[in-house]
Amino acid sequence: MTDTVNILATAGSSRHSAERRFRIYGTIAIAISLGFLAVMVASIAMRGTGAFQQSFVDIAIELPANKIDPKGTGDPTVIKKSRFGSLLKKALRERFPEAKSRKEKKQLYKLISSTAEYSVRDAVVANPSLVGTTATFSVRASSDVDMFLKGNIDATLDESQRRVSDLQLGWIEDLQSKGQIEKRFNSQFFSGGDSREPEQAGILGAVMGSALSLLVCFLLSFPIGVLAAVYLEEFAHKGRVNRLIEVNINNLAAVPSIVFGLLGLAIFLNVFGLPRSTPLVGGMVLALMTLPTIIIASRASLRAVPPSIREAAFGLGASKVQATFHHVVPLAMPGMLTGSIIGMAQALGETAPLLMIGMVAFIVDIPGGVTEAATALPVQIFLWADSPERGFLEKTSAAIMVLLGFLIAMNLIAIILRRKLEVRW
Amino acid sequence: MPLSDATSISIIRRGNRGRNVDLIVRSVLIICALVAVATTIGIVASLLTESFRFFQKISIFDFLFGLEWSPQTALRADQVGASGAFGAIPLIVGTLLISAIAMIIATPLGLMSAIYLAEYASETSRGIIKPLLELLAGIPTVVYGFFAALIVAPMLRNGGEELGFAISSESALAAGATMGVMIIPLVSSLSDDVINAVPQSLRDASYGLGATQAETIKQVILPAAIPGIAGSLLLATSRAIGETMIVVMAAGLAAKLTLNPLEAVTTVTVQIVTLLTGDQEFDSAKTLSAFALGLLLFVITLILNVFALRIVDKYKEQYD
Numbered sequence: 045m046t047d048t049v050n051i052l053a054t055a056g057s058s059r060h061s062a063e064r065r066f067r068i069y070g071t072i073a074i075a076i077s078l079g080f081l082a083v084m085v086a087s088i089a090m091r092g093t094g095a096f097q098q099s100f101v102d103i104a105i106e107l108p109a110n111k112i113d114p115k116g117t118g119d120p121t122v123i124k125k126s127r128f129g130s131l132l133k134k135a136l137r138e139r140f141p142e143a144k145s146r147k148e149k150k151q152l153y154k155l156i157s158s159t160a161e162y163s164v165r166d167a168v169v170a171n172p173s174l175v176g177t178t179a180t181f182s183v184r185a186s187s188d189v190d191m192f193l194k195g196n197i198d199a200t201l202d203e204s205q206r207r208v209s210d211l212q213l214g215w216i217e218d219l220q221s222k223g224q225i226e227k228r229f230n231s232q233f234f235s236g237g238d239s240r241e242p243e244q245a246g247i248l249g250a251v252m253g254s255a256l257s258l259l260v261c262f263l264l265s266f267p268i269g270v271l272a273a274v275y276l277e278e279f280a281h282k283g284r285v286n287r288l289i290e291v292n293i294n295n296l297a298a299v300p301s302i303v304f305g306l307l308g309l310a311i312f313l314n315v316f317g318l319p320r321s322t323p324l325v326g327g328m329v330l331a332l333m334t335l336p337t338i339i340i341a342s343r344a345s346l347r348a349v350p351p352s353i354r355e356a357a358f359g360l361g362a363s364k365v366q367a368t369f370h371h372v373v374p375l376a377m378p379g380m381l382t383g384s385i386i387g388m389a390q391a392l393g394e395t396a397p398l399l400m401i402g403m404v405a406f407i408v409d410i411p412g413g414v415t416e417a418a419t420a421l422p423v424q425i426f427l428w429a430d431s432p433e434r435g436f437l438e439k440t441s442a443a444i445m446v447l448l449g450f451l452i453a454m455n456l457i458a459i460i461l462r463r464k465l466e467v468r469w
Numbered sequence: 470m471p472l473s474d475a476t477s478i479s480i481i482r483r484g485n486r487g488r489n490v491d492l493i494v495r496s497v498l499i500i501c502a503l504v505a506v507a508t509t510i511g512i513v514a515s516l517l518t519e520s521f522r523f524f525q526k527i528s529i530f531d532f533l534f535g536l537e538w539s540p541q542t543a544l545r546a547d548q549v550g551a552s553g554a555f556g557a558i559p560l561i562v563g564t565l566l567i568s569a570i571a572m573i574i575a576t577p578l579g580l581m582s583a584i585y586l587a588e589y590a591s592e593t594s595r596g597i598i599k600p601l602l603e604l605l606a607g608i609p610t611v612v613y614g615f616f617a618a619l620i621v622a623p624m625l626r627n628g629g630e631e632l633g634f635a636i637s638s639e640s641a642l643a644a645g646a647t648m649g650v651m652i653i654p655l656v657s658s659l660s661d662d663v664i665n666a667v668p669q670s671l672r673d674a675s676y677g678l679g680a681t682q683a684e685t686i687k688q689v690i691l692p693a694a695i696p697g698i699a700g701s702l703l704l705a706t707s708r709a710i711g712e713t714m715i716v717v718m719a720a721g722l723a724a725k726l727t728l729n730p731l732e733a734v735t736t737v738t739v740q741i742v743t744l745l746t747g748d749q750e751f752d753s754a755k756t757l758s759a760f761a762l763g764l765l766l767f768v769i770t771l772i773l774n775v776f777a778l779r780i781v782d783k784y785k786e787q788y789d
Contacts, residue, residue, distance in 0.1 A: 059681055066683035070585025073578045074598055077657075080650045081605050084616050268501045275498035291778075293505045298704065298774040299767065300711025302738050303512060306763040309745065310515035332508045339505065365494045393609025396713035396738070399746055422611045422714075429615045429718060437619070444612050451607060 085448075092441030094194045098230035098243060099185035101156055101219060105135040105164060109176035118172040128168070129161040132183070140215055151211050157184035159244040184232075185225065187242040187435030189216060193227065196434060207434070233442065237408045238424065242435025245428070247443050249410045253323055253403070253418030254392060260327020260414055261334060261391050266384050268331075269338030270373070273380070276339070277346040278368050297336035304333045305400025313401060321402040324414040329397045334387040341383020345376040378465030385458040389451050395422040421447050516767055519760030526754045527555045532761060534558065538724035538735075540744060540755045555758050557765060559724040563641070563734030567716060568709035570645025570730055571652055575705060578649075579656025580698065586657070587664040588686055599658075606654035614718030617647035622719055629731065637721070639733035644719040648712055652705045659701030663694045663784070697784040703777035707770045713738040737762050 109116065112126040136152050137143060143152040160183035167181060168174050184190075188207045191197050197206050199213060208216075219225040236246025280286040308329035312318045318325050349372050357367035398404070403419050404427065411418035419427070425447065428440040524532070535556015582602065586595055622643035629636030636642070667690050675685040691698070721733030722743060744759040 059684070063681045063683040066686070067585070067589055070581045070589055073581035074585055074602075076578055077582060077605060077650065077653045078598070078601055081601065081608075083620075084608075084612070087620055088612070088616070268504050271498050271501035272505060275495075275502040279495060279498055280502075289502055289506055292509050294778055295771065295774050296505055296509060298707060298770065298778075299512065300708075300713070300738070300770055302711065302713045302741055303516075303763055303767050306741070306745075306760060307508070307512045307515055310519055310760070311511050335505055335508070363491060365491050369494075389607065393607075393611070395609065395611045396717075396742070399742055402746075404746055422609050425611050425615065426714065426718070429611075429618065440615060444615065447609065448612070451609070455607065 088441045088444050090441075091438060092443075092445045094196070095233055095438040095442030096230055097194075097227045098232065099190040099193045099225060099227050100182045101185050101189075102180055102182050102224040102226075103132075103135050103139060103156075104178050104180045105131055106138075106178045107131065107168060107175050112168070112175050113172070116175075118175075120169045120172075123169050123172060123175070124165060126165075128165045132156070132161050132164060140218075143211075148211060151209055152215070154186055155189055155212060155215060157186050157241055157243045159239065159241050160184055182228075184243045187433060188212075189225075190243055191434050191438075192216065193225070194438075196438075233439070237410050238406060238419070238427075239408065240406075242431075242433050242439055245436070245439055247421065247424060247439075247446060249407060250419050250421045250424035250443070251446070252411050253326075253407075254420040254422075256323035256411060256414050256418065257326040257330060257398075257403075257420055258388055258392060260324055261330040262384070262388060264328065264331035265334045265338055265387065269335050269384070269387075270342050270380055272335075273339045273342030273346060274368060274373060277343050278372065279364070293336050293339055297340065300396075301333060301394055302396040302400065304329050305397030307332070308397060308401045319415055319417075321405050321407075321417040321419075322415050323403075323411065323418050323420075325401050326398050326403050326418075326420060327414065329401060330391040330394060333394065333397065334384075334391050337387035337390065338380070338384050341386070342376070342380040345379025345383065346372065348379065349375045375467065378461060378467075381465075382458045382462045385454055385461070389454040389458075392450060392454070393422055393447065395420075395426055398423050399426075421450070512767065516760055516764040519757055520764045522752075523754060523757035523761045526757070531555060532557055532758075536726060538740070540740075540758055553754060555754065555761075557737070557762065559726040560735060560737045560740055560762070561765075562726055562728070563720070563724070564710055564736040564738075566641050566728060566730065566734055567645040567648065567720060567736060568706055570642060571648035571709045572702065572706055574646055574649025575652040575656050575709075576702060579653045579705075580660055582653065582657040583660035583664060584686055584691075587661050588682065588690070599661075602654045602657055605650070606658075608651075610651065610712060610714040611718070613647050613651050614714040614716075617643050617715055617719035621647050634731060636731045637733040639719065639721040640731050641720065641734045642730040644716050645730065647719065648709055648715050651712070651715065652709055655705050655708060656701060659704065659781075660694070660698050663697030663701060663781075664690060666697065666784075667693045696780055700777045700780035700784065703773050703780070707773035707777065710773070711738065711766060711770050713742060717742050737766050741766075 111131070113119070113122050115122075133149075133153055136155070137149065140152055143149050163183060164181050185193070188197070189212070192199070192208045192213075193216070197208055199206070199208070203210050216225065232244060233246050235248050236244065237249035239245040276286060276289065280289075308325055312325050312328055313320055318328075353371050353375060354367050357371045362370065398420050403423055405417060405419065406427070407417055407419050409416075421443065425440055425443045428436045428443060532555050535554060536558050537554040537556045538559050539554045541553050582598075586599060590598060622638050622640065625640060625643050625646075626636045626638050671689050671693060672685055675689045676682075680688065716736045716739050720739055721735050722739065723733065724735050724740075725732060727734060741759045741762050744755060744762075
């Protein structure tokens with residue numbers, strides 16, 4: 045008797061602990077997945093926030109009139125031709141006269157960005173009255189100095205192991221003590237195009253490329269997707285042809301994205317001869333990829349409109365076309381829009397097909413139209429991630445933060461739209 | 470009330486015009502629906518024609534069964550290895566190796582998450598966890614690739630060094646593990662649907678016989694849901710095979726025929742990207758081989774998808 049009780053009791057407790065274990069496995073699985081998400085987002089945010097700031101060096105540069113604009117014309121084309129690089133170097137030598145040898149001078153020049161002379165030039169062109177004076181300019185520090193100031197280069201390492209020399213460290217300290225070097229908001233990151241120099245590189249070009257591609261993508265895929273869904277839900281007879289279209293759409297949704305890129309390369313570029321590397325072709329490829337998502341979402345949305353709406357329209361003498369386009373489609377529109385925004389968000393993150401159609405070039409200019417060569421935000425991330433410079437690591441992470449920001453914004457818009465406009469029947 | 474001739478004619482005319490509008494609208498709608506079909510035809514046609522040109526230069530058997538992949542085109546005709554080698558086996562093995570690692574990670578984690586969400590989680594925690602998991606699916610693959618190359622791979626390499634393993638910094642493990650995490654939400658959301666579709670009566674019957682919740686899940690719900698889960702795992706595998714950016718950024722470039730997850734392998738998608746980015750002449754076997762690889766990829770994923778969708782559909786009908 046006691047034996048049976050014991051057996052039952054132990055069996056019960058082992059069954060209960062099995063229950064608990066199983067439950068814990070579930071929690072662990074979720075914890076691992078969400079933990080990975082947290083680590084990924086946190087590590088990218090930690091690396092990326094630095095890129096929103098940039099170190100600037102204040103330096104007094106002599107701008108002799110006889111070298112820049114001897115006739116005093118104030119003509120931008122004349123001013124642009126002068127050699128601001130050598131003026132800048134002279135100013136640096138005057139600021140730190142202890143740099144004597146060629147090697148030391150070279151190190152000195154490397155304190156500031158190689159693009160600094162252009163920003164000085166632009167400032168003088170914008171304000172020709174500076175010519176003939178000695179003006180103080182705030183120029184970009186080089187990426188190495190910037191990295192050191194942000195704590196990414198360890199000064200305790202042996203000199204040969206780090207990218208900032210002892211001599212440069214001394215100069216940086218001197219600049220710091222006089223308050224002539226400081227970190228400021230890096231507006232260039234949001235307003236500039238790509239650059240070979242990390243300190244100069246910005247994402248506006250890539251953002252514009254993405255925006256133009258998405259515009260083309262939306263203009264093509266939204267109307268086609270919605271009309272295709274209307275046909276399949278409202279007009280099609282449930283025959284073999286429509287079954288074929290349906291299976292086809294479901295399968296198309298699962299085709300690897302790179303295959304769409306191959307399609308774009310073979311048909312849009314090689315057969316139609318459309319311009320390579322452009323948002324036009326990028327948008328077309330993305331549209332084909334997004335189409336299944338939009339069709340599936342739009343169909344679900346149309347299906348949710350109750351038949352009574354259609355019957356009421358028919359009862360008042362509306363034709364099939366009138367009933368559909370005057371009554372059913374407007375009621376299904378919020379759902380269709382939500383689905384399209386989610387589709388657009390997917391398209392925004394897509395990289396592989398854009399690589400196939402050549403949107404991976406190094407492009408400095410900010411694209412102004414859909415037929416100009418451009419790159420896209422995720423492709424820019426891919427390109428920067430490939431660069432060996434420490435400075436680009438920070439830019440890559442920051443660009444990812446911008447991309448995720450856009451994605452979150454788009455998804456939020458979709459959620460809000462759904463909540464605000466959705467009609468529950 | 471009898472209508473005058475003029476009115477009835479105008480009514481008939483309007484009827485005609487209505488029918489014309491109807492016809493035009495209908496045709497426009499059909500054309501839009503056919504765009505999707507045209508896309509498929511375009512994919513198949515472009516892959517087939519370019520692959521056909523490739524197979525005129527390289528035999529299809531050498532491609533499908535060759536053990537060496539080195540698509541270098543020679544600068545001089547008499548150079549060593551001028552013809553290049555186009556054996557796809559190392560690429561297929563590399564792809565399958567990375568996908569297998571991904572599935573080994575994603576299957577238990579995705580499935581257990583789905584079970585927890587469907588059977589244990591309260592309404593509120595489900596409402597929080599599910600969107601968070603979906604966030605994991607919404608992150609672009611280029612971000613995973615960056616994370617795999619920057620954090621996961623060095624972490625594995627250093628960990629291996631501590632333990633005395635030599636782990637390549639472009640190891641299949643790093644790319645596969647990261648890809649596995651990316652696929653978790655796909656597995657969990659598909660399996661979640663499947664588990665939720667199992668009728669409540671089965672659960673109630675099991676509880677009535679005195680089974681615990683875990684026993685019910687393991688012995689009643691999972692067996693009932695197996696076909697649907699298998700379908701969702703097939704879809705996830707197809708996704709892993711076609712995934713590009715993670716492997717482009719974190720896997721190797723050199724084709725090596727190995728099953729060791731600690732070594733660098735390359736995949737079909739990596740090779741397509743390397744062959745087609747940068748300048749290209751459109752008639753070389755090297756460029757055309759990318760389309761043959763694309764065709765291979767398309768066929769493999771299509772077979773998996775068709776199979777998986779059929780299983781999932783069939784299973785849905787069973788309980789509807």
